[in-house]
Amino acid sequence: MFESLSDRLSGIFDKLTGRGALSENDVNEALREIRRALIEADVALPVVRSFTDKVRNRAVGAEVVKSITPGQMVVKIVHDQLVEMLGEESHGIDLNAAAPVAIMMVGLQGSGKTTTTSKIARRLTQRDKRKVLMASLDTRRPAAQEQLKVLGEQNGVDTLPIIEGQGPVEIAKRAMTAAKLGGYDVVMLDTAGRIHIDEPLMVEMAEVKAAANPHEILLVADALTGQDAVNLAQSFNERVGITGIALTRMDGDGRGGAALSMQAVTGKPVKLIGTGEKSDALEEFHPRRIADRILGMGDIVSLVEKAAEAIDAEKAAKMAAKMQKGHFDLEDLAEQLKQMEKLGGMSGMMGMLPGIGKMKKQIDAANIDDKVFKRQVAIIGSMTREERRKPDILKASRKKRIAAGSGVDVSEVNKLLKMHRQMADMMKMMGKKKGMLGKMMGGLGMGGMPNIDPKQLEEMAKSGQLPGGGELPKGLPGGLGGLGGLPGGMPGLPGLGGPKLPGLGGMGGLPGLGKGKKK
Incomplete structure (x- = not known):
């Protein structure tokens, strides 16, 4: 962005x-x-x-x-x-009120209100362990209520039953009553939008506000809108009184003006940002971290937090113990590739690294293709259990079958097997040296996330100092070791690891990340 x-x-x-x-x-x-x-x-x-x-x-x-x-x-x-x-400090959703806490979502049509509503509900349900009820008050857009119902089913969040003919105010009152009777902690009210701001829309918003008395009124705005988003925020704030802003499509190719302007103009904080289409692609807005990204200082704290959420500590411990003995089969490799995908792939992770902007030409020349992870997982998935555990039995006929099953060329299968051999050899070598493997594999699904406290990193980032020594723009802090040495797809990027980086190592030695030639 x-x-x-x-x-x-x-x-x-x-x-x-x-x-x-x-x-x-x-x-x-x-x-x-x-x-x-x-x-x-x-x-x-x-x-x-x-x-x-x-x-x-x-x-x-x-x-x-x-x-x-x-x-x-x-x-x-x-x-x-x-x-x-x-906005100085980050502001999460305020739930400090008597249950059920009503959260009213407002904004223009097409800004992503319904999707953002479901993302917030999922986050509150799964991360904060709150009981959430969603209700669609959009009676104008075709299938809007059904859309929220489907999203609720997908994310395990309850939705208010649909009754034909009811208006927005009636639905809001029914949602609040149902929430009280059902013991819900939070009620998400997804209101209707228009393609432009008009008087009927504002009157409807005011009536819903009076009926539900929401504790939070979040304006959902498309980050690609530009300066129009500022006018939008001012209009809604004057008529309805918003308490915060949620920016969608922050992963797009817009220029970021909305994010930089809205808080300054309205005085209302940006609380959440949508970073993708998936139901978990929602993050809290941290002003200091965004400023770091803009100035090329990276965003290590967010990356560490993302890793902590994505990595299964129990699986990581088991895999680390297995690798300590020098064992690393194709099932283990598939697990590592899936972890990389959860962290946003190479491009997503590198975007959070300090100083990476100055290496943009080298990165572009490397032609990194994050889809390669999905192809490699598909190749491994086309193998039998025995083949995944004993790659040495894979001869020409088996490779042809695997290539056909995964929709790739045999050469892609050979590249994957070569990558696995290199990594397996490294595991065996490092497994013989006590303690060294654990340091190398850090935390990318291989050794957990030792000694990493995102809050501590946040405080250190404020002072311009990060673990591992040096100022923020120099090198990388604890938590992202082993990013150097990516042959075959990342020329000219050695040494990104930096000194004594314990948290997310083990990514070196992954050849073939480039797109390569298409046949």
């Missing part, structure tokens, strides 16, 4: 950091470029003016002149102002 803005800012700061003391002209020139970069990113003009004025006031004068590295100080000032513009 912020790739183009990140590239522009990185280029601006590269010019500054190589100099000694900065003059006022240096700062003004940099701020002109920053202003252009923010406008191109669709940030609202009043926000751009306020941002650049605050940076100028702090950057010009004694604060920079007295610093040892003035260019780096400007980067820090811009970072701090980005965090302030994005």
